Amino acid sequence: MxxxxxxxxxxxxxxxxxxxxxxxxxxxxxxxxxxxxxxxxxxxxxxxxxxxxxxxxxxxxxxxxxxxxxxxxxxxxxxxxxxxxxxxxxxxxxxxxxxxxxxxxxxxxxxxxxxxxxxxxxxxxxxxxxxxxxxxxxxxxxxxxxxxxxxxxxxxxxxxxxxxxxxxxxxxxxxxxxxxxxxxxxxxxxxxxxxxxxxxxxxxxxxxxGSFDRPNIRYVVQEKYRNKPQVVDYVKTQSGASGIIYCGSRKRTEEIAERLVRAGVKAAAYHAGLPHEIRQSTLYRFLRDDLHVVVATVAFGMGINKPNVRYVMHYDLPRSIEAYYQETGRAGRDGAPAEAIMFYEPNDARWVRRMLNEQDDSPQVAVERQKFHAMSLFAEAQTCRRLVLLNYFNEFRDKPCMNCDLCLNPPQQYDGTVDAQKALSCVYRTGQQFGVQHVVDVLRGSKQQKIKDYQHDQLSTWGLGKDKKQEYWISVLRQLIHRGLLVQDIRFHSALRLTEEARPVLRGEVALTLAKPRLEAISSEQHVEARGQHDKALFRRLRKLRKELAEEHELAPYMVFSDATLQEMALLLPTTPSQMLAVSGVGKIKFERYGYDFIHEVIQYLDSSHA
Missing domain, CATH: 3.40.50.300 (P-loop containing nucleotide triphosphate hydrolases)
Structure with a gap:
């Protein structure tokens, strides 16, 4: 035809x-x-x-x-x-x-x-x-x-x-x-x-x-310690910035959104089970910066034309590097600094692997297993995360990016033999019948009723690690699992069991080097929007003006100007039409519509600064 x-x-x-x-x-x-x-x-x-x-x-x-x-x-x-x-x-x-x-x-x-x-x-x-x-x-x-x-x-x-x-x-x-x-x-x-x-x-x-590299995005992976409180802590440091939090289940999106709202954050859940009107309202408010955070299942954000998302968080491990790359790519589309933070729990990966292994063999399932394995390796990497990501897409590089958690703060090694002996001994003395949390509670000398009921407060290992935080011991135990000294028996509620490799360490026959537990997210500046050479106070004023003009014209704020354009204004300080037209993202049509408002704001700011 x-x-x-x-x-x-x-x-x-x-x-x-x-x-x-x-x-x-x-x-x-x-x-x-x-x-x-x-x-x-x-x-x-x-x-x-x-x-x-x-x-x-x-x-x-x-x-x-x-x-x-x-x-x-x-x-x-x-x-x-x-x-x-x-x-x-x-x-x-x-x-x-x-x-x-x-x-x-x-x-x-x-x-x-x-x-x-x-x-x-x-x-x-x-x-x-x-x-x-x-x-x-x-x-x-x-x-x-x-x-x-x-x-x-x-x-x-x-x-x-x-x-x-x-x-x-x-x-x-x-x-x-x-x-x-x-x-x-x-x-x-x-x-x-x-x-x-x-x-x-x-x-x-x-x-x-083109290159798969998104140099403006900082990649950060942090171990899950306190789960939802960790999410709240991070979001509150980003006060007012737009963010997307991805979760693996509808229930979890609602739980985290509710916790954020209770903490005073403008947040909402988004998933396919919600009524269409609520989903539309959430999207509308998010695009117009009336809502700062959307907690969603992975379908959200695909193709959304919102360039000023400053961070994307993964509360659960994605199923593939392609999905992770696509989802993290929804941050910083305007080219301004952005962050991709992922909370990682090794147990989550084991659960997904088990689910995939229980499926009937087929070419599709084989692809899914292979892709998830690559995703797990990325989460557990000890070298530059950007290199791992780019190498996966056959874009081979060898220079560290200096804009991921591992480049900014490389893992520090220490002689962890004594810590390992304390942890392994505690697993042994509790009968190898309990999970990570219970072992940590015993090590830290918890007085919970459950500890007393099992008489674990009478053990020689009770309180042996009370000088260290809960998160510290969780990290040590996870490393011992990674190193093959412990296994988690999924048949018995992930109870920790010693392997043969643990014996020489317990007996002091071999030394064991561990990575120092990192208990805080790595970030050279806590607030993503604080990165860059532009005048931060002026940027905030320009962003406020943008929001006012957007509401006046019934638009999403980014449709006036992007964050990157506002940051360039806050760097170049344009006070004439020709200077404003030289700013990237300011075309003739937008200049005629909004240019003089922003010139006036810059002049006012400069005058007040010099007063």
Whole structure:
């Protein structure tokens, strides 16, 4: 079936795209890969794009859409992504629309009329909508210039987020054979990339692959000691910053959100079991910075166009490095400093492994086991976490990043023989029938009734480690488990049992080196927003002004200016129109709308500082 209206002509120039980049979007130059991708798209070729979250993938179809004569289709997996991007584009004066299940029929009809009349340049669609036969027939009568498929890893059965309806998008090539396809994703290994190209029937696709590195994100892994209180402590240090906390269960999202609210944090839970109206309200409030933290299951945030998320926390271990990378990538999309913090409990990993091992063998399960094993190795790494992450994606480097917990504070080794003997002896004397917490309570001389009931307060090891914190002994015991001196018997409530390797240590025949337990999260500055050379007090004032202007115009604050743009203002201190237009992210349209308000705020701040 031919799409007769798609007639190749003289391709628009890259120079024209460059001009639009500056005038409309306010950026002075292309990021890595963007010029190459846009040139390929404008020439009418199929393109496969692998760029990190925050790497500027959306501009790779938004700019060509403005230059090409017809309509650009953007296929996206989430309603929230479509609505966010349509709102942001309209704020820039670009005619964009979406059609999805959350819309009223009258809205859909108005959008279809606008498409028919040629008044819309970008149309965002869900895969379910675009695959309907009657809709495909309607598209055949239109001038379609480009099909952009976002989150393209969802197409592949080997990807970490396979969606069957995405896997059917290859039919678009049959219905619209003359239209170039642009497939974009942040995470796809070689097997997944090949599968995407085959399923979409891409013709000699031009591959543009960027670095997986997100240098502005600091990776931190901290052992779980006090579980939920640790979460509250961290969030309170980030007062007012936007954050996402990922949990493995719906119940846990609600428990942590409730605890945060009790601690005075503007937080809410988000999961598929909540009513649609509550989910929509939570998302709306989060995008507008009325809500600082969303505690969610992993589906939340995919494609959300909120560039000022300053931290992403994983309360539970993700199932794959791809999922971890995708989720942590939702932090710092504006390029400003951000943090990815994960709480790790070895027992959690053992539980997931057991669940995977109990499943019937299949190629899919084998892939899941392999991916989870790699994730566990990342969590337990003793070398630069960024190198582990990049090496997984075959981006081999050998220089430490100096922006992860292990680079900023390398594990310190010490002679842990005496600590190990105390811990192992306590396990032995309690009968090898109790878990980590009970052994720690005995070591620290707890007077709980349970300890007295078992007469464990009469043991020689009772109170032997009372000079150290609970978290200290938990770390020691976990290291002994890692080293194979102890095992946890999952058949008996994870009771600790000694192995043969423990005997020579107990008898003092061998010395044992352990890592000094680290009881606090590693961070050179406690607040993520405190990083950088900009004037922090001015940044706070500019952020307050942004919030006021956003409310006045009924927008999400980032649609006015991103955190990165505000930080550059707080660094360059622009007091004239030409100086303000030199700030990255300030284009002509936004300058006319908001530029003078921010110039006035900078001048006022400078005057008050010099007074």
């Amino acid at each position: 031919e799409n007769d209206n798609h007639q190749p002509g003289a391709a628009p120039s890259l120079a024209a795209a460059q001009q639009l980049l500056e005038d409309v979007f306010g950026y002075k130059s292309f990021r890595f890969g963007q010029a190459d991708i846009i040139q390929q798209v404008l020439a009418g070729g199929d393109t496969q794009v692998l760029l990190p979250t925050g790497g500027g993938k959306s501009l790779c179809y938004q700019l060509p859409a403005l230059l090409l004569p017809g309509l650009t289709l953007v296929i996206s997996p989430l309603v929230s992504l479509m609505d966010d991007q349509v709102s942001a584009l309209k704020e820039l004066g670009i005619s964009a629309a979406a059609i999805h299940s959350g819309m009223q029929s009258v809205e859909v009809m108005n959008t279809l009329r606008g498409i028919q009349e040629g008044n819309i340049k970008l149309l965002y669609l869900s895969p379910e909508r675009v695959l309907q036969t009657h809709f495909l027939e309607r598209l055949q009568g239109l001038h379609i210039s480009l099909i952009a498929i976002d989150e393209a890893h969802c197409i592949s059965q080997w990807g970490h987020d396979f969606r069957p309806e995405y896997g059917q998008l290859g039919v678009l090539r049959n219905w619209l054979p003359g239209v170039p396809i642009l497939a974009l994703t942040a995470t796809a290994d070689a097997v997944t990339r090949t599968d995407i190209a085959e399923r979409l029937h891409l013709q000699n696709p031009h591959l543009v692959q």
